[in-house]
Amino acid sequence: MDGTREPAAVVDAVLRAHPGLPGLTDEDTRQAMADLLDAGFVEDAGAPVPVSGRERVRYSRGVPLLRWMDLGPRATPWDAQLRLLSARVLLIGVGGTGGHAAQSLVASGVGRLHCVDPDVVELSNLNRQPLFRESDLGRPKVEAALGTLRALNSDVTVTGERREVRGPEDLAELVRSGAPAVPRPPAVPRPPAAPRPPAAPRPLGVPATSELPGASEPYDLLVLAADRPDDIRRWANRVCLAAGLPWVDAGYRGPLVTAGIHVPGRGACWECLRAAEVARRDLRLAPGQDEEAASPHLPWNPASAVTAGLSGGLLAHAALALLTGVPALDPGFRFGMNLMLPGDPVLERSPRRPDCPACGDDRPTGGRAGSQAAERNGGPPGEPTREPPPERTGEPPAERTGKPPGEPSPERTGEPPGEPAGERAEGRSWNRAGGQG
Numbered sequence: 550m551d552g553t554r555e556p557a558a559v560v561d562a563v564l565r566a567h568p569g570l571p572g573l574t575d576e577d578t579r580q581a582m583a584d585l586l587d588a589g590f591v592e593d594a595g596a597p598v599p600v601s602g603r604e605r606v607r608y609s610r611g612v613p614l615l616r617w618m619d620l621g622p623r624a625t626p627w628d629a630q631l632r633l634l635s636a637r638v639l640l641i642g643v644g645g646t647g648g649h650a651a652q653s654l655v656a657s658g659v660g661r662l663h664c665v666d667p668d669v670v671e672l673s674n675l676n677r678q679p680l681f682r683e684s685d686l687g688r689p690k691v692e693a694a695l696g697t698l699r700a701l702n703s704d705v706t707v708t709g710e711r712r713e714v715r716g717p718e719d720l721a722e723l724v725r726s727g728a729p730a731v732p733r734p735p736a737v738p739r740p741p742a743a744p745r746p747p748a749a750p751r752p753l754g755v756p757a758t759s760e761l762p763g764a765s766e767p768y769d770l771l772v773l774a775a776d777r778p779d780d781i782r783r784w785a786n787r788v789c790l791a792a793g794l795p796w797v798d799a800g801y802r803g804p805l806v807t808a809g810i811h812v813p814g815r816g817a818c819w820e821c822l823r824a825a826e827v828a829r830r831d832l833r834l835a836p837g838q839d840e841e842a843a844s845p846h847l848p849w850n851p852a853s854a855v856t857a858g859l860s861g862g863l864l865a866h867a868a869l870a871l872l873t874g875v876p877a878l879d880p881g882f883r884f885g886m887n888l889m890l891p892g893d894p895v896l897e898r899s900p901r902r903p904d905c906p907a908c909g910d911d912r913p914t915g916g917r918a919g920s921q922a923a924e925r926n927g928g929p930p931g932e933p934t935r936e937p938p939p940e941r942t943g944e945p946p947a948e949r950t951g952k953p954p955g956e957p958s959p960e961r962t963g964e965p966p967g968e969p970a971g972e973r974a975e976g977r978s979w980n981r982a983g984g985q986g
């Protein structure tokens with residue numbers, strides 16, 4: 550059934566291939582074909598490819614992988630890629646983790662990517678941050694990143710702003726602003742245009758760059774790759790819960806690299822996972838005792854091209870899974886690896902906590918926001934997700950837990966003099982992935 554034979558020829562081939570199968574008839578085989586067609590598991594090999602010739606070639610290796618991992622029915626082999634081409638993503642942080650993730654998303658053909666970062670490129674960044682060159686030293690990271698990303702794939706609309714997220718309000722404003730719809734001239738000369746089919750509609754919601762409307766459009770995903778301020782993950786959790794916006798984050802703590810997948814209304818939120826992690830580790834701290842005493846951290850953030858690359862790769866995978874639905878992942882978990890224990894995968898999953906101050910049923914804004922978010926994100930309100938028991942291996946020494954928003958950050962004093970801001974440690978990262986820079 551690859552488009553080269555009529556149904557009758559397919560039936561003959563099946564019967565010839567299984568001569569010993571008792572009771573197999575023409576009718577059985579025809580019915581099986583009909584069932585497969587009805588269920589959406591048969592692609593039309595003759596269907597027009599719904600992208601330009603140039604995109605068809607560019608994504609010719611990625612689309613087969615998406616088809617491989619996509620276990621659901623689909624209208625065309627390009628379904629998942631079309632969802633990606635229509636996606637609008639907000640990326641916070643373009644350092645090690647964020648730079649690698651941005652590179653993967655842009656190369657893969659995300660529709661629009663808006664990058665936010667406050668820093669300038671420093672020499673110590675160049676051991677792991679892939680978007681920068683020596684010639685970029687002293688330039689704002691966002692400026693250099695945009696040049697690199699646009700040169701990589703000029704079919705993707707990449708925008709950015711040099712800005713620091715100083716509090717949840719900043720993050721909420723960025724999310725609320727939506728993807729800028731600013732027409733952008735190509736950063737690099739395009740190669741001669743491949744013949745474009747006359748009826749090559751862009752996927753849903755994605756006009757060609759020259760047709761971008763004046764208004765911004767809401768994001769489909771927040772990709773968090775910033776490690777400061779210390780509470781930025783908590784802010785992201787609260788802001789995304791309020792907005793019903795799925796988000797992903799990733800980072801590393803030494804050789805441990807993890808990424809988290811969070812969808813409001815579906816499974817545990819970031820704070821649910823954090824609470825479960827604190828309980829699981831059972832540090833037996835005395836009341837008021839700081840966790841730092843039990844788990845000191847380095848005053849800088851050790852990182853290499855390998856840890857940043859893996860972290861960014863996992864982050865991009867998490868983002869692509871949520872944007873395309875391939876592979877279909879049940880959100881509300883962290884996953885990763887420990888390079889010192891390469892055979893032991895890392896997985897953190899726990900049920901949503903009804904008493905969670907961020908997503909729980911008892912919080913002031915309670916079930917309504919959660920229900921709306923669940924509805925938006927494809928899950929019925931209150932639907933229990935599959936929650937296997939926490940499975941943990943290969944964990945490094947425990948570290949400190951998070952703190953409520955607004956609490957001072959004493960560990961900042963431990964930073965070595967002259968350490969660039971983007972290199973700061975995030976010692977209180979509960980999820981044991983302490984940096985993204």
Ligand SMILES: [Zn+2]
Nearest residue numbers: 818821905908
């Ligand atoms: Zn929660």
